[in-house]
Amino acid sequence: MRSHPPYPSLRSFLDWCRDADQFQTILEPVSINHQLTAVHRQVLEASGPVLQFDHPVKADGTHADMPVVTNLFGTTSRVAAGLGISLEQVPDLGAFLAALRAPTPPEGMRDALSRWPMLKAALATRPKITRKAAVQEVVKEGDEIDLSDIPICTHWPGDAGPLITWPIVLTRPHGTEAEDVARYNAGVYRAQVIERDKIIMRWLAHRGGAHHHQSWGRESEKTPVAIVLGADPAMLLSAALPLPETVSELTFSGALNGHRPRLVAAKTIPMMVPAEAEIVIEGYVSPTEMAPEGPFGDHTGYYNNAEDFPVMTVTGITHRKDPLYLSTYTGRPPDEPAIIGEVFNQLALPTIQAQIPEIHDLWLPPAACSYRMAVVSIRKRYPGQARRVMMALWGMLPQFSYTKMIVVVDDDIDPRNWDDISWALATRMDPSRDVMMVENTPMDYLDFASPKAGLAGKMGIDATNKLDEETTRDWGTVMQTAPEDAAFAADLLSRVMPEMKT
Template sequence: MNARTEVRPIDDLRSYIAALEANGEIHRVKTEVDWKYELCHVSKVNEEQKGPALMYEKVKGYDIPVFTSAFTTPQRLAIALEQDPSLSMSQLSKKWMELTTKQLIKPVMVDRPPVMENQITGQDIDIEKFPVPWFYPDDGGRFFVTAGYLVTQDPDTGWTNLGTYRSQVLGRDILGSQIIKGKHGDMHMKKYQERGELMPAAAVVGCDPVLFLAASTLVSAGVDEYDIAGSLRGRPVPVFKSEVTGLTLPANAEIIAEGFIDPNELMDEGPFGEYTGYYSGNKGKDYPKPVLRIKRILHRNKPVMWSTTVGKPINDIHMIQSLNRTATLWYDLEMMKVPGIQSVYIPPEACGRFWVVVSVKQMYPGHSSHVGNAVIASTTGHYGVKGVITVDHDIEADDWDRVWWALATRFDPKRSAQIIDRGRSTPLDPGLPIEARDITSRIILDACTPYEWKNKPNEIFMDRAVLQKVSDRWNDYGFRGASPVAGMINRLTRPEVAKKAKAG
């Protein structure tokens, strides 16, 4: 780990920002920036350069700061998870998988939650009291929730769901909510609709980052994201029960807009520049959305507004989806008892969703094909994934140089490609016609040398002893700094030699 890097305990957005500050991972923009377009455009240019997280201290017309670009590097995701910032995305996802396969940790109720320091009710409710950004020129307006989630609850079981559904400002006390059909929030809403009742709901902005990460994760129905966040933290999430909605809400949130959704009240919302890099929610073309009518706004003293630019890769949303979908897919494969899995990766460049790479140590003929089919049969992989690439165990799933090499040298289109005609799609997939986005085809690209081949190609390897000599003399050759050999010696030398060296 870098000597300057500190792993600090985090329990809210403020402690995360402090941890970023301590590690030189945040830049404070002190000049005035307009919430309409400019703030997003500055953030997006910064993200394209893999720049730091940003804190806008002077937003036009407001005295509330706006925080963006929270997760656009693996280092910042690691800090948010209280993990070693030197870990790669695939390694971080493995940590996530390992933590969440242990016992889940229930939240704990607390008295005097910080988010209740201020309450806005009645005629004073106005969601535009907060510096809600307007992101892109063709967006339908300002979006309150991009880095946040909607809290809903099953009226029969009490199961609480945190769902990352965007929320457009449609009025002083009205938020549109993109609750996609089939999502857990939609399941809850259908139950209230059948009962003829309003659904309690709360839009949360600014929280412990692990709650935002958990809220955007594909978890099984009936599982509370508070429990997932608790297992990732290793301690309970502090919560409280609202006397207005009866919902269990995060105690340390910055802003909460709570109220009720009438399942039968729908309004046009959007368009919105989505994580696919294309707009969705075109009025008159897409279905209208349910709306949250706000009955109370809670916020901390001197609140911080948290937003993400969404849009084309790579930004917070793609990094989050890459991290948590990789983790949940790895978890799925572990639970399915698929043997030989070495590493898993859902790249942020693929919007953190549409493509998967899996490294497998083959043990029998057809093993790599088994892995590819298991991915698209899993809880994570069945929804929206369009392609799976399997590679042999000598290649890390997130090593793109070697993945492309495997596709070039271990792949035969006729033998190695499988096309599956029908699978569950996402309505946000711009690769499908807008009127037919329920079903997608899929492809599995098996970039593994077939296990059953008796005469396998003779791969090039370096001599381990000579590589060690090169490492020892690295500075003698005129190169500065530490030798890079240690990090690549096992990849460049014959596997059985490396295995013997490790055993010795």
């Protein structure tokens, strides 16, 4: 299925970006305080290349020793490439991942052989353990630890300080061993640097890292944590994918990459870490010590309020001899999370359709912070079906529990076309009949529009054609040009107005 070779490291993917003319080196000195983000933002909004800042300037005016890489997934084509495929292959990969979630038994030898790519992908998830790793060419412990050696950016003028924005945070539950990598959770959590060896770990209560931290805390033990900076693209995207809680993102990345991930034992904590990463920050998160995290600019386009989160004490930093620091920013879309979300929307559609078959298409508008609003087209067959689909989506995946508005349209409507959506709302929806309100449901606590932190209402809008049981009036018939008349018009115009595109 892959149309790209495996990318065992961030560097191998950057090599592809260079060959594809999607890479730009910035030789000018650029401050990691606000300036670097401003440059990144303008390039991302222009669908520009990956950027490597070779001379980042730290807050004290000195030059950092390591370059900063940004805009890695600043276009949907690069997100697809990170998955090893072209944009055209995203639906096929989505169908493949849906089959992995609920495989059907093979029917005979021929069918079994046809599924070999799936079997190969499953086998590729088994990590390979090594004793020597590029990420441990340099090891710093004790007094050598200083997080300011890493050019961690302060992104927005109102930010509280330096913020690690592309970390893969590895944790495991209490009672497991370091070698039990299938039990690992890999999440992308915000991490604020507060001292040379202290980090605030912002993981929300429903996330895997927080669950693991709670399991250690119940035993009054500190949680071993590895923060991986600059992993291979499949690992980065696996950590962001909405996988089931029973699936380890770390091992799943092997299926995406078609390449067994290489792991090595961490130096100061009982954890395994990616051998080909750029930097690994090792340490323990306290079961009791908390500190106010934020405020920081968030994906909503606003600064969130400061709130207490657990503190991690760094026990070791390992990195390559010439490491790269991978960074990004979050803000009002477009940003990298929103662009990744566009591809993941397509990737998740077959899995969603497997559970709710009447869904024809689904769009999460990036401008609505990717998941706050959903537009769903369905093949409507019975009364009340639109409401059933709304409730099924809200209850199916954790991500949809934060979707505050769902608009359901018929399958003759393009859910990605605002003109189509507006027409359906204007002609197929009555506010007194077709709006469903739900109170006191889970909500992202960063959504300060909600009446209570973490708790808000939801709205469903049925903009489908109404069946006899749903209305007392005769329903209108949609006007359409007859196919033979459309063909005649296209032929005529191609001859008399060839410059006109129809």
